[in-house]
Amino acid sequence: MAIITHLLLKDYFQQNTKALITFHFLKDVLFIIIAGLIIRFVIAKNDKRNINILEQLQSSTTEIKDSNERYDIVAKATSDTIWDWKIQEDMFVWNKGIQGVFGYKKEDVGTTSTWWFDRIHPEDSLKMSVKLYSFLEQKTERWQDEYRFKCADGSYKYVFDRGFLLFDNEGKAVRMIGAIQDITKQKEEEQRLKLLETVITQTKDAVVITDTDTSENPIPNIIFVNEAFTKMTGYKPKEVIGKSPIMFAGPKADRKELEKLSNAIQKYKECFIETISYKKNGTEYWVNFSMIPVTNKDGEHTHWISIQRDVTKEKEQQSEREQLIRELTQNNKDLKQFSYITSHNFRAPLSNLTGLLNLLDDVPVENEELQEILNGFRRSTQLLNETIDDLVKVVIIKDNPSILKESVSIIEIFENVFFQLSNQINLHKPNLKIEIDPELCITINKAYMESIILNLVSNALKYRSPEKTPKITIKAFDKDNFVNLVIKDNGIGIDLEKNHDKIFGLYQRFHDHPDSKGLGLYLVKSQIEAMGGSIEVESQVNKGTQFTLTFKK
Amino acid sequence: MLKKVLCVDDDPITLMLCKKVIIKAAFSEEIIFANNGKDAIDLIDNFSSHKNDNQVEMPQLIFLDLNMPIMNGWDFLKQFQENYAKDFSKTKVIILSSTIDPSDHNKAKQYENIVSHFLSKPITVEMLEELKPLYS
Numbered sequence: 001m002a003i004i005t006h007l008l009l010k011d012y013f014q015q016n017t018k019a020l021i022t023f024h025f026l027k028d029v030l031f032i033i034i035a036g037l038i039i040r041f042v043i044a045k046n047d048k049r050n051i052n053i054l055e056q057l058q059s060s061t062t063e064i065k066d067s068n069e070r071y072d073i074v075a076k077a078t079s080d081t082i083w084d085w086k087i088q089e090d091m092f093v094w095n096k097g098i099q100g101v102f103g104y105k106k107e108d109v110g111t112t113s114t115w116w117f118d119r120i121h122p123e124d125s126l127k128m129s130v131k132l133y134s135f136l137e138q139k140t141e142r143w144q145d146e147y148r149f150k151c152a153d154g155s156y157k158y159v160f161d162r163g164f165l166l167f168d169n170e171g172k173a174v175r176m177i178g179a180i181q182d183i184t185k186q187k188e189e190e191q192r193l194k195l196l197e198t199v200i201t202q203t204k205d206a207v208v209i210t211d212t213d214t215s216e217n218p219i220p221n222i223i224f225v226n227e228a229f230t231k232m233t234g235y236k237p238k239e240v241i242g243k244s245p246i247m248f249a250g251p252k253a254d255r256k257e258l259e260k261l262s263n264a265i266q267k268y269k270e271c272f273i274e275t276i277s278y279k280k281n282g283t284e285y286w287v288n289f290s291m292i293p294v295t296n297k298d299g300e301h302t303h304w305i306s307i308q309r310d311v312t313k314e315k316e317q318q319s320e321r322e323q324l325i326r327e328l329t330q331n332n333k334d335l336k337q338f339s340y341i342t343s344h345n346f347r348a349p350l351s352n353l354t355g356l357l358n359l360l361d362d363v364p365v366e367n368e369e370l371q372e373i374l375n376g377f378r379r380s381t382q383l384l385n386e387t388i389d390d391l392v393k394v395v396i397i398k399d400n401p402s403i404l405k406e407s408v409s410i411i412e413i414f415e416n417v418f419f420q421l422s423n424q425i426n427l428h429k430p431n432l433k434i435e436i437d438p439e440l441c442i443t444i445n446k447a448y449m450e451s452i453i454l455n456l457v458s459n460a461l462k463y464r465s466p467e468k469t470p471k472i473t474i475k476a477f478d479k480d481n482f483v484n485l486v487i488k489d490n491g492i493g494i495d496l497e498k499n500h501d502k503i504f505g506l507y508q509r510f511h512d513h514p515d516s517k518g519l520g521l522y523l524v525k526s527q528i529e530a531m532g533g534s535i536e537v538e539s540q541v542n543k544g545t546q547f548t549l550t551f552k553k
Numbered sequence: 554m555l556k557k558v559l560c561v562d563d564d565p566i567t568l569m570l571c572k573k574v575i576i577k578a579a580f581s582e583e584i585i586f587a588n589n590g591k592d593a594i595d596l597i598d599n600f601s602s603h604k605n606d607n608q609v610e611m612p613q614l615i616f617l618d619l620n621m622p623i624m625n626g627w628d629f630l631k632q633f634q635e636n637y638a639k640d641f642s643k644t645k646v647i648i649l650s651s652t653i654d655p656s657d658h659n660k661a662k663q664y665e666n667i668v669s670h671f672l673s674k675p676i677t678v679e680m681l682e683e684l685k686p687l688y689s
Contacts, residue, residue, distance in 0.1 A: 340654040347651035355675030
């Protein structure tokens with residue numbers, strides 16, 4: 001404009017130089033004023049805008065500060081362990097949870113993601129890293145995972161980890177923040193429940209769970225059955241759920257038992273019954289049926305658990321067993337009677353023989369041969385009498401397992417036995433050595449004990465060595481609650497290697513001795529055992545035999 | 554010495570033995586015999602119907618076997634207790650048997666008022682010597 005004005009007015013003002021100078025002056029002044037006004041307007045406008053921007057900037061800084069503070073507070077307050085990973089720099093920051101929950105010392109906590117990965121259970125790490133990388137590559141929208149994380153002490157905790165990503169302007173993931181929750185307790189509880197559940201699903205016993213509503217049926221309706229139930233009855237779950245177990249009862253079901261069950265159910269009491277029940281295909285089976293009330297935390301009765309077992313086989317076996325026992329008892333009774341009758345039948349003529357021989361004692365016999373024959377009769381009759389007496393004793397012991405016991409002095413028993421054996425003792429003059437405390441008593445049946453000692457001492461005399469003076473040592477001593485009796489001789493002995501199992505058997509004879517009946521030791525053992533004692537033997541051929549008897553005091 | 558004893562046994566040898574031993578021990582003046590419980594009851598019944606006849610004296614003691622045909626010792630005891638024990642309260646029974654059945658001893662206890670002894674055969678002079686003072 002200045003140039004145009006200058007060109008237009010140049011000719012006009014060529015004649016009037018003074019006017020031209022004035023005009024220029026005025027024009028410049030005007031121009032400066034206008035430009036100044038324009039500049040001022042522009043500056044004022046910008047200024048206002050700048051103030052706005054500054055204010056915005058200031059407020060957003062405060063927000064960030066606040067937000068950071070809030071993050072810190074939350075990270076501190078939460079029981080979760082928070083981690084913050086600057087992905088490109090691989091800088092990994094943990095909050096205090098890593099110390100509190102996992103027991104790491106501050107200085108041991110690593111600052112890279114490797115430290116984190118290294119502490120993930122090897123069995124979980126592969127699956128976990130696959131999921132994590134696909135999240136980092138933004139193929140998935142969310143990331144959360146369960147894995148086991150190693151504690152400072154080497155043990156593992158089950159954790160639940162959730163994370164989210166922060167992006168830069170270009171949409172690239174630059175930071176990831178995660179929160180780890182310790183779920184070990186839940187996990188363990190879960191496993192425990194799973195284990196308990198397997199008991200129900202895997203057990204061979206049928207398990208039935210019912211509700212508690214008895215308005216329709218005395219036995220409430222089924223809400224669950226396990227596989228074993230289906231196997232046992234043939235009913236699938238859907239065929240029985242919502243129905244009462246009363247449907248398994250049939251014509252042969254035990255009404256009394258069922259009544260017992262419904263009474264127990266009314267009183268919320270557990271109950272066990274056994275009854276015939278029916279499978280889906282109509283087959284009868286014996287079921288052992290328990291019904292147990294279940295309550296919730298508040299003690300309210302919520303369900304019944306019923307455990308059922310097919311006991312048909314047991315029942316059959318039981319009735320077979322009972323039948324067998326009945327037969328055996330009868331057999332035993334018959335045999336006992338038989339043994340009484342036979343011994344009576346033996347004894348009757350034998351007692352006559354004995355009586356008659358007694359009468360002969362006073363009849364003088366002149367004929368020497370007759371006397372010899374009579375002596376033979378006497379000897380044989382006596383032996384037969386002894387045998388039958390022993391047999392009778394055995395029969396009686398076997399028939400009377402419980403016998404009268406009393407406290408008896410041991411020395412007294414031996415005195416009685418020596419008195420009975422005085423003839424033989426005088427005849428063989430054994431070297432008798434007796435070591436018995438006169439005070440020592442023992443709770444036994446006196447008659448049995450005398451019979452036992454008589455048998456053992458007379459055996460020691462009977463089976464003496466022909467080359468040696470018989471020597472019999474008898475000892476009795478108590479040890480703890482037991483009394484031991486030892487009877488030792490230096491006789492011909494028994495070959496135990498050959499005969500150990502037979503020595504106390506019936507009709508076992510180890511010596512070709514005319515008086516040996518093969519009954520004595522069997523009787524001894526029977527009598528000892530009838531009194532709750534035991535007997536052991538040690539013996540060497542031509543050296544001697546030792547019997548050790550043990551009784552409870 | 555006793556006046557009269559009755560021996561009840563089905564075995565003639567036992568009866569013979571009884572007789573000889575009783576005589577030898579001078580146990581009784583008179584011995585009568587019965588072959589089983591039934592015979593013995595018949596004898597006693599006879600005594601009972603002649604109770605007032607002094608000539609027919611009831612035996613003071615009965616030696617009784619248990620195992621006998623027709624009527625055994627237990628049935629004899631039962632009948633004796635039911636029908637005659639009251640009239641002949643002085644008559645005692647000694648069981649003389651070869652039994653080993655322990656239940657026999659328990660059974661005998663039911664007849665405590667009649668059965669005074671339970672002896673095992675054979676009868677011997679020594680046995681009678683011991684019994685003698687109890688019955689004379």
